Amino acid sequence: METLLMIGLLAALGALAVTIAFMDDLLVVTMLSGIFSFTCCAIFVLFDAPDVAFTEACVGAGVSTVLTLAAIRLTGRREKRVGRRASAVGLIVSTICGLALVYGTLELPRFGDPLAPANQHVAPHYLNESAAEIGIPNVITSVLGSYRGYDTMGETVVVFTAALGVLMLLGGSQARPLRRGDAPARADRDVILRSIATLFVPMTLFLAPYVQFHGAYSPGGGFQAGAIFGGAMILYGLVFGIDRLNKLVPERVLKVIAALGVLTYGGTGLVTLALGHQFLDYDALSPRPSGQQIGLTAIEFGVFMTVTCVMILLFQRFASRRSEP
Amino acid sequence: MSPHDLMLTAILLPLATALLIALTGRSPNIREAVTLAGAAGLAVTVYELIAGFDAATAQPLVIAEILPGFALMLRAEPIGLVFAGVAAGLWGLNSLYSIGYMRAEHAPRQTRFYACFALALSAAMAIAMAGTLATLFVAYEVLTLVTYPLVVHWQTEGAIAGARRYLAYLLATSLVPFLGAILWTWIAAGTLDFTPGGILDGKLGDGLLTVLLLLFAYGVGKAALMPLHGWLPAAMVAPTPVSALLHAVAVVKAGVFTLLKIAVYIFGIDVIGRGVGDVLIVIAAASVIAASVIAMTKDDLKARLAYSTVAQLAMVTLAVAIGSPLAIGAGILQLVMHAWGKITLFFGAGAIQIATHKKKLSEISGIGVKLPLLMASFLVGSLSVAGLPPFGGMWPKFLLLEAASARDLYLLVGCLGLSTLLTLGYLVPIFVTAVFRKPGEDDPHALPEGDHGHGDGPLPLLALIPPVVTAAGCVVLFVAAPAILRFVAPAIGLGALP
């Protein structure tokens, strides 16, 4: 049954991709890409990767769709009809490449084969030893936070760089902020939205810390929590107006917290260094299993801070920019 | 001072002079004094080197190792010292002349002019003292680049175009054929050091050796072998003291000197003599005749002298190609004699330009009356370059004839005879037109006797002394030639003088 479901979902993905290729109304395309991400979440769940599904849902589907929409508001909805619609050469080359790749995958270990080398070499160590070494049930979080903690630090920095970039491109001297009254919160018309939002936003705000701190035991962690918290804030901004959001979480504060997030992560590493251990070796904090958990919570919190603020910052920059006529 | 210190001072002294010139740029007189002092110092240093030279004790002096096996190494040896002597000797005179010329022409940027001059001399000294082909190549490139500002001195449109052609030829020939040949030698022989008797014997087949020799002959762009001689006439855009430097003292001499050293210390004289050089003999001989013949058609004085230089240099290449100790001796003598002869001619041409602002042969009829001494020295220079006996130029031609006949190359003997006549054909008319023809006789747009345009500026004394001295030099060299030959004989394996 599962394989049937898998084939169905993958086929859906393919279909969605092809329709995106040939639609020209960008708004529709954005919606389709949102749906595309959600189908991916479904597939990830099917492939026993709940954490990834969770992140893909919040970050992949949520944030990127919102950002794309905000960008389309500024760059215009319609894609120009005329022009190189179908690049024949591109088509031919990609098909040939696709065939070559298919030929290349023939010798790969079959899907789901337990004896595949990928599952034989390093993975068993994580599955068997992590309980003793780190002592938290969610192996992904332990690998994410501790075994390959340095990658995650790098990745937090990537998020911070993105924020930095967008700030430089759309912030500072290029701000072009919205004047008062450019985007009034239309209290009369979207009463339904407002009522749901008043219900929905506090709920998500509570969910975020749960996901953050429960990450050690169930799918979740810093990224997912940050995305959810950011999503809630964005929803608040969308519904109750950008000015209200800017007032609630001013940009200066966001920048500082984002920076603090990265510094917390890096700081934990430096602390372990100071205590004479290798960089990001949480055993320095306290004896074996508990040290790791303390370390994990600290870095997860750092990631949470950065991801939240960056998500909100990105949305603010795009949303509060005056669009040219 | 030990020979090593002398060698180093010979190279560093002009550098120091250049720096000092740059510093004292503000006041021209001090700057000129510095140049002359530098020239004098260099002359003394080189004289001491030559006097104190003794083949046994000449040890190499390694300065730096650019690549393992590609080192900057200096070593004194007779041929180098002769070239150094020529360059050092003529620099003083050339500077004296430049002072007169540049001031008469009110030239801008004179500080850069003198500084580059000094640098060029330093590069020439480095070439002379080079112990390996590597050092020689490095100094050769530096010389090309340092003389570029001199050629492009006026920085007019024509000057920049001429200098561009000058540089294109020289850099192209040195970066591709010359460097290629050096690498080929380096790999074939394993070393680049100048060793008496050559390093290539037995390493490559004769056919390959011939190709390598041709690569060297055309790689050394400064030897201006036909058809790659284009840069020499193009460099005539430069002020005359620079043309004098280019054509007599430093640049072209460096070219043919390099060929001589390659022939003696890389190939080995008898290796070339065994037939490797025959193709080059044909090319060089053709080049001598062709250049002389083209020189006749040139109306502009300096262009005519430029083509004359191409012909005379081809004679040295010829000497290299014949490949017998006698021929190499002739080549060395030609290097010296042509330097003194040609510099006189250029001083003369420059002086004519200062005094009468005329550049064309057709324009200068009748000016000899006012410049008797200058034209006399011009005649001496012409006859010496042509190779007539009372002047030094005769020796190289005579020895070449001897070497050619020793190898039974009678066609070559004919060529050399013809070249003397042709040289007379394009040099003596200059003297004759200037001295014996009436002003405006066959000059289409000559001005009537009365007003000579804005009148002729008096020829400054500084511009007159050098030509006379170098003309006298030609005569003195006629007597000194055997002494030079004896000084060089051991290095080139020349047993008894012929």
Add this chain to the structure above:
Amino acid sequence: MIAQHAAVLVVVLPLLCAPLVALLRDARIAGAAVLIIAALDAALATLLLCQTLDGTVISYALGNWAPPIGIEYRIDLLAAAMACLLSYAATLVALFLPVSLRGTIAPGDQPRLFAAFLLCLAGLVGIVVTGDIFNVFVFLEISSLSTYVLIAMGAGADRRALTAAFDYLVLGATGATFFVIGIAFLYVVTGTLNMADLGERMATAPKRAVIVGSSFIFVGIALKAAMLPLHRWMPNAYAYAPAGIGTFLAMTATKVSIYLLIRMSDFVFDTPGEIGRVNFAALLPPIGLAMLVAGSVIAVTTKDLRRLLAYSSIANLGLMLVALGLGGIAGIAAALVNLFNHAIIKGGMFATTAAVLHRRGTTRMDALAGLSRDMPVAFGFLVLGGLALIGVPLTAGFVSKLLVVKLAFEQANWLVVGGVMLTSLITVAYVWRIVEAGMAAPAKTAPRHDLHPAFLLPVGLLGAATIGLGIWSEPMLTLAGRIAAQMIGGAP
């Protein structure tokens, strides 16, 4: 303590200082901070170099997890040397960056730009130092993302910086994703992400997957290294970025990709001279020569000095690839000597161009008239750099070109010998365009003040290094020789 953890600190220092610098408000303090951080980083890198000079390989397990399990920093002589190159470049650029930005970037944005600069440095050093292949991807992303943003900041002077940044973003992202796909294919058949481990298990892995993986990785790196058909992004990126950033990119960006090529072929695939079935000896010389010719030829026809230098960088890159293609210890040594020398020469020229831009506001060739009169020192250094590009003796360029040509000669590879020599003629052509543009008489008499003092130190140092390494090239040659021996000597 520092010495023992230098390996990780050299990356972490700029990485963590970047957010701090981003928060600063005053541009001058931020500029000073960047300089100090870069200098410290350089010190750390030098420390690393000293430690690895005698051939020892530092292995630093992040989080104290043994290599195949956790992420490992493996620093051998090549990594240390590259780290030094990157940090020295950053220090030199940091010297004149604040001054060169003063005109074009609003003071408010400058702290963030400095932060991005530090992140770019951290990213590049991260790539060079790491021993884990996925970690390479992460730091590749950090450096690329910050580079896109830095290039976009050039929009103040020329709006085409935006499109240049966008092009580089799309191409860079594609390249990085290709790299990740390559990693996936390798991971599928070997199960590990640690390079050393990969090297060992690669031989036994099924052939076809390795081929696909290696092809993806090679194309990913090729795109980042601006190999010929994929070099579109480079000229625009170098030309439209703010001058200081252009200098840093010229000295480092593509060099890291060349490092990756060497690292992948000798270490990860453990088959020196080959990534999977992509044989360097067959593939690189032709591509290299094509780049040499194409780069030089377009350089002769460009209208802007920085684009000219960018295309000249493509040509020099071609030379490096040719050297790599010749293979063997001598080949890699020649490639490395080329890499370091070119970084120095091109860095010097870009820094001088930045100085000229700072004074004259434009680097178009026809606007260079009168440079030799008004800015003699700058013109002098430009000419010196040009001569080094041509490969005139007594300059570093000569040493690097001679090594390649001599090696080609020994291998009787006449195509390479002829190609390299003939393109040096085209190089003469475009270098002399600069000289003649500089010497032309200026239309109006521009104010006669030369290099801004801030530029003097970097330009001076790089110029001195160009000549110094040209004469006493022994240190550079031994370093490159040892690295090559260590690489070819095989993975531990």
Add this chain to the structure above:
Amino acid sequence: MTEALALDLAQLPPGWPLLLAGLLAGLCRLPIAARNIGYLGMLASLWLMFMTGAPAVLQPLDAALAIAFHLVAGAGLMFAAAHEDRMAVAAGLVATGAACAALASRSLGGLMIWTEVIAIASALIVMAGGTPAAVRAGLAYLLLQVLAGVLLLIGIALDSNGTVTAGAFVLLALLIKAAAPPVHGWLIHAYAAASPTGSLFLSAFATKVAVIALARLFPGEPALIWLGLFMAVMAVIPTLFESDWRRLLTWAVVSQLGVMIAGIGLGTPEALDGVRLLAIGHVIYATLLFLVAGALEARGGKAPAGLRPFALLAALTIGLPGLAGYLGKAVIGEALIHAGLGWADIVIVIVGAVVFATAGLRPLIEKFGTPGDDRITSREGAAALLLTLAGLALGSFGGALSPHAEIAFHATPLIVQGIALAVAALVMLTPLRRIFRQRPGAFAALAVPLPSWVIAAVDGFGRLGALLDRIGETAGGFLGGGGRLVGQAAVGLARYVSVGGVGDGVLWTLTVLTIVLIVSFG
């Protein structure tokens, strides 16, 4: 050979004071100063050569010839008129000095050096004539002399390698210098075009040194006899029809050279001494004749009063026994008779007589018919007197110079000479002379090669040069064009790969990936 060529400054060649004087004279402005330096140099040279008691460098005959050269130089100095002769005087002195040195030179190399110096100096003298014709003649003279010099050089080079053809080259060179028939034209044009003073100097040493060299190197060449006789006879014919005195004299010089060459051809010691004597005598009377002709010409053809006796005396010395001209011819005649070539002697005598008539008597009648208005200047008179005395001295004491001079004078040559002189005098003095109509430049065609030919031959190469130049330009243009074409193609291709939007970039990336995949799989 190099030693021979090397002039060691220890013992200077005999004529060096003259050389020095010549150079100094050239430098100073005032003609008078120049002349005094000349005299000083001449006397110093004579003193050094003979009076210092050093071992005689020259044999007696050569010494006499050297003295003759000095006398001519002296005469030239006296005769030199005002300013415009300064160049001629200076060059003349240098040439004389060089001639003496050439005589003293022991080796062929030394000879070659000094003959070249003479060539250069004489060319300058000719060019000093001032007219365009003089310049052309001078240039042609120089080119021919240098050609001879080069042939000599080649001869020496070949000789040092012992090849047989060396002698031929040397002989050819010396014949050119001695104005042998095929190439005698340069002498005619040079002497004619030179200034009066110039022609004075030229007549002395230009050819004599070559003749002496021939005598030393190639005595006894049978071919030379015939060559000499032909030359003597051929050169006399134009003299009959030539009206311009100086051109006539040049033909006379050529014929006398013919006689000398015939003497050399004979090769017996007696003949060689005869040649040397004739050379000395010829130097003196030829110079005297040129002096008289010069004085006449300087006054526009009207003979000054005091010139007539000298003119007559000069004419007489050509053939009259007891004077300079006769002795040499007589000894040669004797040698010919001894060698059984009696008829050759007769030919020589007849030629002598004709020359006496045309060069001596005819001008006397035609030109000295109406006495001019002014008198000859004192310096001209002194010069003429000096030369006549020299002629007399040679005529009377010449015999002492050589043992062959006095012995056995055969009667027949004397009788033949008497008859010939009588007939010649008869023809020339009486209206019969109108048979030989006189016009200037008669038989000019015979004076081959003309200067214009020589110059044209050398300039001909110029046309070849222009052709080569054009070929060079077209080739350069063609290559340049080709280069530009290739350059544009390369730029076009490179630009095609580099320009384009992002889409093309990714397309290229994908194509590269496909190619790499397929190649790797293949």
Add this chain to the structure above:
Amino acid sequence: MSDLVGLFPYWAVIILMMTGLYIVIAQGNLVKKLIGLGIFQVSVFVLYIAIGVVDGATPPILSPGFNSYSNPLPSVLILTAIVVGVATLAVGLALAVRIRESFGTIEEEDLLPLTVPELPPEPEARP
């Protein structure tokens, strides 16, 4: 048949990859290209996760009842990759907005003539 099922995910990934790249190549609109790029990156995520799947295994959360778990490593890598993807998208969109404001268009054909290297440098219009 088992091949088809066994390798179907990989082929699906390849199809997605090629579609994503095709969109970037063929479509002129810059935002559309970014979305195409997004699709291309998502296809990589599916590839990684497909590699980590083990038949009959539960997600790698250690719980008493189960002993065979799927491979955690690909999930970790993809967590990082997703965020990197979003970061690149965000910066890309910001650039697209700025390009729209300074060039007035984000169509590739219209942008090409405006960004020809020969044009003299033209600073961005100040707000």
